Amino acid sequence: MNAINTGFGIWSPVVWTLLFLGVLGIGFWIWGAGRKDYKKNSDQTKPFLAGNEEPDPARLHVSGDHLYWGMTAGLRAYYDRIREWHTGVLSDYFAWFIGVLAVVFIVIGLLR
Amino acid sequence: MNALIFNAPVLLIAIPLLGAFAVPLIGRISVPLRRIFTGLIALLTTACAGLVAAHVFTSAAPITYVLGGMATLPLGMHFPIRIILEVDGMSAFMVILTALVLITAIFYSFPYWRRRSGGNMYEALFLLLGAGIFGMELTGDLFNFFVFLEITSIAACGLIGFRAWQGKSQEAAFKTMTLYTVSGLFVLLAIGLLYGEYDGLNIAYLAAHIGGSMVDKIALGLLLTALAMKAGAVPMHMWAPDAYGEAPAPIAAVLVANSQASLYGLFRVLFTLYGLTISVTALGWILITLALLTIFVGVTMALIQSDIKRLIAYGAVSQIGYMLLGVGVGLATSAGHQPFGLVAMQGGIFHMINDAACVGLLFLSAGAVIRAAGTRNLNRMGGLGHDLPWTAVFFMIGSFALAGIPPFNGFASKLMIYESTFRYSPILAVIAILGSILLLAVFVKVFQSAFLGPRLGAPAARPSGWMFAAMGTLAVVVIAFGLFPGFFVHTIVTPAAKALWMGRDAYIGAVMGG
Amino acid sequence: MIGNFPYIIAILLVILGIYALLFKRNLIKIVIGIDLVETGVNLFLVTLGYRNSGIAPIYTYAPKAKPMVLPTPQALTLTSIVIGLATTALLLSFAIFIYRHYKTLDVNKIKELRG
Structure with a gap:
């Protein structure tokens, strides 16, 4: 009743959630079985940064546009073109609309 | 009680329409009274939507409601000339979707407009927009469909340009309004062509007589393009990020429901009005082509946005593609009735309500983020x-949920779309999955830049109780649809899909009759 | 042939309107273009209901055995004109606000929202 049959297989989220919680529990058990003999409130609990002074955390935040810089730079050829299409000029919006209308007319007109 | 159930379809349009024109009057007396009144109207509308849906899903045949007189026709009439509302499974499904979005958005708006004037007009236009959307979904008459389409256009653009002190919102409203108006006029031209050929405006009457002549084909081309444009299919999507991005956050959520109402009109035209008279394989492939373009362009454009609402808007555009993909495959297979076609239809239609809930939730929480950060630019948040x-x-x-991560609702509908479209043509499923992965990347970007990282000063405003209640309701809906998809597919989605596919x-x- | 003349004019008006939408740069002229499309569609609707030497569809004083023009397209056109009035008014008010903010009505310069 609660599962959906997609033709290929069955998706049952309740079973999935139970399995997921089980795997999470196993993960926590492994994590809990780790070493506990470190010294609290000492440098051992801090993240290890070698060399320079630790910079101000506000400057370490990677903001919006920088996150996928590598990806957008890699797809530069595609992005340059697609940005060119989105001109923001109303006449171009209409040109696309009328263009699609023309293509749809041609396709439908060719049928039978 | 029986009279109430019998009249529920027309009340669903009449109550918000009455509320829309009463709100400014009551607002003159007292603002808190106006809020109570608007809330009451919204609750009544939702109750009516529930009644309509329950009635339709329990009765076997579509229910009809004849306006202006008895259900019987005058003597000597061969076809119905009155204005009728006709509600089948698909209409009832859309009514549930719209009611869900409207009620959460109106309660979210109450604190959102506390410090601004103009709440009278805002709530009036909001209810008018709701009445228009419900009308589009319930009507059984093509000309009425056009009238309600124009009501939604006018109300929606009034709300997009509501913040008249911002130049950008006026630009967005002008662009959207011109495109909406021209698409509405093309719809009217198509209706005129069909009327001239068959002397009728009733969808059922036209469907019974339509033959697939050249005039029918021209009308179909006009209807298909105009409604796909209003739904925001690429490459006619460019108004959508402008409109969603510049409208106030709760309105953006309602605009998504409005686009889906146009999508409903498109499906109604393709499946019910034309049916098998024009090659469904070719029409299905037109939809599939638009769908693939929409998924890919929408998602890749979302990736490079730095305005949070414009980014979500491009994400919402890309989701329209999944609905078009599922229903396009369903349309292409509707002649042969292959079983996976029905699964594709179910996936596409289930994704409509999932998308309305997730995108609504995203827009509403983006509204809270913008109020707290005081900016829409992702580069200056953190x-x-x-x-x-x-x-x-x-x-x-x-x-x-929107990116299709289990166990949320987007996964359930997207899984149905992937597996059924894979059977039709594997490349479709590949592009759909690629789109989902990119969408997850897009939202990782927003989450990382808005919520994570060190504190950048105290927030300007915190979301208040009503905003929490609205967001919480949508979140509960998202989780419930995700955890119990079988139940919802069985009760509301399958009747809707069957009503289009074989109804x-x-x-x-x-x-x-007969 | 002469009977088809109104249809040709209607389609011509629609095409002229689309031309204005595509190639005119002034926002006011774009609104005029929309009005042209609308007028074309309305003319088309009214023409659909015309019957040769027909009379107005009012039953009370109608002479017998004369054809009446169809009333439905006239009702449709009336509704469409009213809707058109509302959209035109809204569009022009948006144009006024755009002029206040951008100090121009040139459609090529109103592109803050792009990309």
């Missing part, structure tokens, strides 16, 4: 998770 933990959780639920004769029979 660390809001410290001060707005619940908003962060809601945003995460919405974005996971043409029942739709015609309910009006024409």
